[in-house]
Amino acid sequence: MRLLVNGVFQDSDAATLADLLQSLDLAKSAVATALNGSFIRRDERATTKLQEGDSIEIVAPMQGG
Amino acid sequence: MRLYDKDFTSRLLLGTARYPSPAILAKAVKGSGAEIITVSLRREQAGLRSGQEFFALLQSLAVTLLPNTADCHSVKEAVTTAHMARELFQTKWIKLEVIGNVETLQPDIFGLVEAARILCADGFEVFPYMTEDLVLADKLLNVGCKVLMPWGAPIGSGRGLNNLYGLRALRAWFPDVPLIVDAGLGLPSQAAAAMELGYDACLLNTAVAKAGDPAKMAAGFARAIEAGRMAHEAQPMEPRDFAEPSTPQAGKAKLA
Numbered sequence: 001m002r003l004l005v006n007g008v009f010q011d012s013d014a015a016t017l018a019d020l021l022q023s024l025d026l027a028k029s030a031v032a033t034a035l036n037g038s039f040i041r042r043d044e045r046a047t048t049k050l051q052e053g054d055s056i057e058i059v060a061p062m063q064g065g
Numbered sequence: 066m067r068l069y070d071k072d073f074t075s076r077l078l079l080g081t082a083r084y085p086s087p088a089i090l091a092k093a094v095k096g097s098g099a100e101i102i103t104v105s106l107r108r109e110q111a112g113l114r115s116g117q118e119f120f121a122l123l124q125s126l127a128v129t130l131l132p133n134t135a136d137c138h139s140v141k142e143a144v145t146t147a148h149m150a151r152e153l154f155q156t157k158w159i160k161l162e163v164i165g166n167v168e169t170l171q172p173d174i175f176g177l178v179e180a181a182r183i184l185c186a187d188g189f190e191v192f193p194y195m196t197e198d199l200v201l202a203d204k205l206l207n208v209g210c211k212v213l214m215p216w217g218a219p220i221g222s223g224r225g226l227n228n229l230y231g232l233r234a235l236r237a238w239f240p241d242v243p244l245i246v247d248a249g250l251g252l253p254s255q256a257a258a259a260m261e262l263g264y265d266a267c268l269l270n271t272a273v274a275k276a277g278d279p280a281k282m283a284a285g286f287a288r289a290i291e292a293g294r295m296a297h298e299a300q301p302m303e304p305r306d307f308a309e310p311s312t313p314q315a316g317k318a319k320l321a
Contacts, residue, residue: 030153034145039149061104063083063084
């Protein structure tokens with residue numbers, strides 16, 4: 001399955017958003033997520049199923065003004 | 066100073082971007098006595114994990130975090146970013162930026178009011194980055210904002226207070242609303258001028274981060290902000306067009 005993860009296409013067999021984060025070794029990291037432009041809470045990741053072509057954003061704390 | 070339900074001693078809010086190193090950022094925050102720092106959200110790269118390192122630094126600083134929605138150009142983008150920030154930083158506070166012009170980074174004031182309305186209704190405590198427009202201020206207060214943050218000048222420009230009249234009018238019109246000059250300051254004297262106008266605090270980033278010695282500049286800003294606040298509280302004298310002797314004329318010896 002082809003996913004767009006943080007702006008980069010990649011092949012993945014992750015069934016859920018939680019699986020994807022696990023495969024990226026970010027499951028326990030301080031990150032927030034969005035699927036196709038909508039915020040997905042941490043406690044919703046395991047039940048959020050992924051489909052071909054989904055766009056996922058994974059963001060972390062960063063310097064800002 | 067009280068912002069929403071929190072009390073602070075320092076009236077300097079410091080941004081965390083563009084410093085030469087994390088160590089220098091930490092030194093600037095500690096040296097300035099800033100109790101509130103702004104942070105952002107950006108894509109995490111699985112291999113680099115730079116966000117995790119920065120998060121650890123933030124926790125070690127033990128200050129209040131004000132996440133922003135920097136570079137958001139639509140209401141939806143800003144609202145979604147605010148939700149992500151609330152979960153990640155565990156705070157209701159959000160510095161709301163809805164940008165309307167890429168060159169001036171001027172806020173889209175129509176989108177700003179709409180995003181503020183949505184977020185306030187959802188329990189956020191919104192710090193809107195705005196222009197110094199009175200009508201805009203009124204609308205932001207009406208949708209639930211309890212703090213306003215007018216710009217001094219475009220972000221990162223270092224131009225100081227571009228519209229002194231407008232900022233003075235805003236202060237006069239809303240005497241009881243916490244007002245923070247956000248963006249455009251380049252020198253401590255400009256921050257002092259904002260505080261002398263009666264502003265409650267200043268938020269700055271680039272002026273400190275891009276200084277040759279950021280920690281020293283941060284400390285300089287902190288002192289200027291304190292001096293400006295003291296001057297405001299002390300009620301400055303009225304300026305005059307002509308001189309008025311400060312030394313008493315009575316009792317002067319007749320020598321001519």
